[in-house]
Every structure is written in structure tokens, then in C-alpha cells.
């Protein structure tokens with residue numbers, strides 16, 4: 001039985017189990033829907049088996065050795081990956097300005113961080129990709145690379161994997177911002193079938209609820225015991241079921257078609273709007289700049305005059321993040337605004 005069906009069908013009548021709310025909520029009526037499907041491991045319909053089957057089906061979709069559903073974000077996936085492939089006092093190579101979970105993972109594993117710095121793309125004011133020379137260091141047990149970056153700069157994961165293989169280091173890719181990549185050939189190649197561990201946040205671009213994410217494993221190590229060390233023993237089954245439904249949608253012909261329509265619409269905006277410069281490697285992250293304006297000014301005009309809020313801005317450029325849920329009406333509004341600038 002799938003996780004979604006299990007939640008639909010589970011018998012709520014005589015459960016003397018946790019959670020004791022009995023799938024009802026007594027305090028604030030608006031939260032009733034949250035409670036309706038909130039069950040625990042002790043439910044007679046064996047949700048643990050449904051979860052393990054759902055993860056197995058996901059690993060078939062992604063063609064990985066293992067795919068784990070995470071209900072504590074990419075953060076937990078990065079920590080579990082480092083715990084799974086290192087021992088105390090190992091050296092782990094991380095980027096100095098990476099998401100804090102990279103350094104925290106290294107500390108939690110009792111390892112020593114070794115840092116590399118990313119160059120800045122001066123025309124855009126954003127960090128550049130990770131190149132092989134930056135990670136070609138001996139005596140390192142694992143390397144964590146962020147690709148894509150927040151702004152959509154993508155590294156060549158195949159080449160980075162070759163370097164890691166030569167140096168006998170595990171490659172962990174933080175693909176938190178690239179969860180749509182496996183579902184369209186128009187997007188950059190995903191790391192899920194290349195890196196030893198790849199972590200993706202479904203909630204950032206792929207339609208997932210906060211903080212749903214995935215950990216994909218491609219090497220012969222299993223991350224399950226590492227995940228067991230850091231995860232609660234009372235996971236949220238509604239969140240886990242939403243991951244299953246989310247992946248099934250993205251993988252379906254309907255999901256793929258929707259994603260490709262979204263990409264085509266953004267590509268057309270880039271073709272039609274000639275008064276703005278577009279950058280980045282990932283079409284779903286609309287990275288823009290305009291002659292004569294700083295990134296902050298551009299961001300303010302979009303906000304004050306057109307009610308459009310960007311995701312991230314620096315003194316040169318600004319980035320508008322799109323995902324599977326970005327409506328065509330919203331993109332039309334953005335195009336009109338950009339044409340008026």
C-alpha cells in the first residue's frame with residue numbers, strides 16, 4: 001500500500017496509541033486538516049513498511065542505490081551523508097561560504113574541516129562554480145560541493161567525481177536548489193546518479209512542503225544508520241506521504257509536461273525581454289541585471305512598482321526563483337514588469 005493510501009484508509013476508530021489527539025484538533029479549528037492524517041509508527045497498518053516500499057519505488061525512479069525521504073530538510077541529509085562516510089578525525093573539504101549545515105555536519109562527525117574558496121563572477125556579483133583544481137587535495141575523506149549555487153551556477157559533477165575517485169574521497173553534492181533537475185532534459189544534469197551522496201530540498205523548487213527533502217545514495221555505504229542517529233523516531237507521515245505524491249507527480253507525464261511548459265515560458269521571457277541581461281546556468285532561477293541600476297535598485301523597483309519580490313539580491317544582480325508551482329499568470333506579470341524597466 002502506498003503511503004498516501006495508507007493515510008487515506010487507516011482505521012482511526014479504536015487506536016489506543018500515539019498520537020493521542022485521535023486525528024482531531026481541539027484548540028484551533030483551522031488546524032483540523034493537519035491532524036486528520038497524523039498517525040504514528042504504532043498504527044496497525046504498518047506505516048514503516050509503506051515508507052520503506054515508497055523509498056524503494058523512489059530509488060527506482062531516480063535509479064539510485066537508495067533514496068531516503070527526509071522530513072528535516074537537506075540539512076539532515078548533509079549531516080547523515082558526512083556521518084555515513086567518515087570516521088572521527090577524518091578531513092572533510094568544504095566551501096568556506098557554504099550553507100552552515102556543511103560545517104555543522106563536519107563538527108558533529110568529529111572530523112576536521114578543510115576549506116576552499118569559490119571565486120566570484122564579477123559581472124554578476126555571485127559565487128562561481130566549483131572547479132577540479134579547488135578540490136584536488138590528497139588525504140581528504142569527503143568533499144561537499146554545492147551545485148547549483150543559490151543563484152543557479154552549476155558545477156561539472158562528472159569531472160569533480162573523477163577527482164574524488166582519484167583521491168579516494170567521497171563526493172557529497174548539495175543539490176538543495178536542484179530538485180527538479182532529474183525531471184527535464186532542459187535543466188542541468190542532476191548529481192543523483194554521479195555523486196556518492198546527493199541531497200535535494202523538495203520544498204525549495206519542486207513543490208514539496210517545508211521541510212521535505214531527499215537523500216540519494218549511489219555508493220556501497222548505507223546512510224540508514226546515520227539517519228537513525230539524527231532523526232526523530234516519530235516522523236510525520238503526512239509529510240512523508242507528501243514526498244511520495246510529490247515525486248510521483250514530477251515523474252508522471254503530466255508533471256514532466258508541466259515542468260517543460262514552465263521552462264519554455266521562462267525561455268520565451270528571456271528571448272522577448274531585450275532591455276535586461278539574464279545570467280546563470282539554470283533557467284528556473286531568473287538571474288537579472290540592468291545597465292545603470294544596482295541589484296538593490298532593481299529589486300526595489302520590482303517590489304515597489306510591480307509588487308514582485310525576488311529571492312536574493314546583491315549590488316549587481318537580483319534573482320527571481322521559480323519552481324514547479326510558479327504560475328503562468330505570475331510569469332506573465334514578471335515579463336510585463338521587466339519590459340517596462
Ligand SMILES: Cc1ncc(COP(=O)(O)O)c(C=O)c1O
Nearest residue numbers: 073074075099146174176201213
Ligand atoms: C545550498 C543550501 N544547502 C542546504 C540548505 C538546507 O536546506 P533545508 O532548508 O532543506 O534544510 C539550504 C537552505 O537554504 C541551502 O541554500
